[in-house]
Amino acid sequence: MKVRSKRWHSTSSRLILIYGALFVVWGAVLMGMIQWETTRYLNTVIDQMLQQRMHYIASTDPTRLAATVDAAAAIDPHGIMSVGLFDKDHQPLAGNIDHLPTSLLRDGQVHLLKHGLPRPDRDAERVRARGLATTLPDGNILVIAKDISTIDGIGAIIRRALLWGISLTIIPGLLGGFLLRRGPERRIRALQKATDPIRRGDLSKRLPISRRGDELDQLAGIVNTMLGEIERLLSEVKGVCDNIAHDLRTPLTRLRARLYRTQQQIGGKPEAALVESCIVDIDEVLSRFRALLRVSELEDRHRAACFDEVDVGQVLRQVHEFYMPVAEDRGQVFDLDIQSPAPARADAHLLFEALANLVGNAIKFTPSGGRVSLRVSMDKRGPRVDVVDSGPGIPADERDAVMRRFYRGDNSRTTGGSGLGLSIVSAIVRLHGYALVIGDGSSNGACLTLYCYPLAPEEKAGTCLSRSVPEVASMTA
């Protein structure tokens, strides 16, 4: 199992995103407030200006009003502050407003012009405008309006400022966040790497702790304490097991010796057969204790005691020869396929022991008339041995368990044996730094593959013989 963090799932990414979103919202609210307040203030100023101007023009002599209006319009060719005089029938009399904005209430108050105001300098393009209209005592209508698109311009400036502000802070913020996230991720990966051997059963390993003493280190420290405790408990359990096995061996051996002497003395009497079956039973118990202690001995042993260059094929040939008569007695097809010389660093005796256990198991669980095939081939990284049988196979959910001490699958309950064979194999495999993978055979049997080189946990999937074919082909090509 690989703990690979999804990009958006890491704590720091999430925090950065939340923080960024809050920042954007807050910036928008702030800028909106500023824009709203500014606009309101400028509108007030404009309204006052318009009212002042209205008051000024309206108070001029009615006979000179048209001239005043025209004069006012003349000094404003852009129509920024338009002014217009209309008669009772809404016909323009003077000024630079062509049509009376009929929707504008003539109450002397400033309003937003519903349809805007055409700007004479911009091909009569309508711009937003505020204006007021009043009916003069002679029935004429005086209109003053002011283009307020400049105020909208301020709004645009503020919005642009907001955009810049956000992009200048958010983008580097997010980038920085990603960079910052890589640190903890690297450490998580380091922790993951450190846990791999622990998951494989090497409880002497601990998680790395940096000098920072941050949350990850605290967590690693807690896990390490826990591992220490687990290791202590396991070694106690193992110690108790070993002690029981060890202590019981001596009295059992004595018992066996007495039975043996009794058997010698009573000679050919009928009781002798009974005594002999007792001896066989005790031998069985003793062989289990021996196997149990053997597993412990192998587990406690440190690597590279008698390691040497060994031809795996040669060892497999010996194992094949050793088991040949057994397979023949059971009417099994028992073939050996050595593809190429397969050198590996190994302890030849232990390798034989491991392979003998694998092959012995395969023969034991394959029914009479079945088939057991041994094959050694060269992968790119080293030799591999496949032991394929046509027995009942090992169910996928039992594959880890079968390598544990005393575990016996449902299929094997009726067969003899200590249930320690695969424990011995896996202890030897661990000692060598090899890998043992249990898979499905080509038919319905089991396929046990011994890789004489280390294998990462995720590489352990895959089926038996089929997978090696291209690699072997590339070796021989």
Add this chain to the structure above:
Amino acid sequence: MPRILVIEDDETTAREIVAELNARGMLAEWVANGQDGLTRALQRDYDLITLDRMLPGMDGIDVVAELRRSGSDTPVLMISALSDVDERVRGLRAGGDDYLTKPFAPDEMSARAEVLLRRRQPQSAQRLRVADLELDLVSHVAYRAGQPLTLLPTEYRLLEFMMRNSGQVLTRTMIFETVWGFHFDPGTNVIDVHIGRLRRKIDGAGQPALIHTVRGTGYMIVTAHETPLVVS
């Protein structure tokens, strides 16, 4: 009568060894520590020494090493509570001739002792013979009643080991260790199957059986009228 020196600090184990060897018609003497054992071994001529690996005063490895340095070639059967292969290798390198792990079955111990005693006698023969079974050590061919037998290499090695020690009980462990050269418990009945196969080739129909099963212990190759033990 062969004289055996038993160097063993644990009294119970020593009694067992002495009793078993005496029962087999050997004269066993017991010494409880390494220094005395070495002195005694150098003073008198013994046919075999059984030597505990861990002794007070002088370690078993030192005893056998000193013995060999002094020019003694008395066979030494090392008996040790240390079962690890490395310990076995150390014991044999120091000059031991065989290595037995405690706790052991007395018959296994005496069988090994007898094989070591036999090894002392000169074996320059080119042919081994048990009744009408003959083994030519030069041409690697076996004959039963003058007829050549076809043997596989393993079967030949097995037969040679048994014939070299004819008349002696050979345990399954001894057979596995000597013929195949490995030191672990092969568990199942593989050795029995190999013996059975050899037996079918050697003891043909109508011929007296030469390979005998020694109940509870192992096998022995011997002419029928010589069998001293409970055999079947």
